[in-house]
Amino acid sequence: MDNIFIKRDPAGNIKPDKEKSTEKIDETVATIMALDRAIRCGIASDDSIYDSREMLVL
Numbered sequence: 001m002d003n004i005f006i007k008r009d010p011a012g013n014i015k016p017d018k019e020k021s022t023e024k025i026d027e028t029v030a031t032i033m034a035l036d037r038a039i040r041c042g043i044a045s046d047d048s049i050y051d052s053r054e055m056l057v058l
Helices: 026-041
Strands: 005-008 014-017
Touching: 014 026
Parallel strands: none
Antiparallel strands: 005 014
């Protein structure tokens, strides 16, 4: 993750800058997106979905 550069757009948002990076930044962007989704959806619970429903069998 040390090859990623950050820039601000006119709205003040922070974005990864692919143009200045020397290597691919896809993995870093995927990690940022996954962390954002986990924070927004509140996946900080220790409960498992399998504790509240039966197992599906196909």
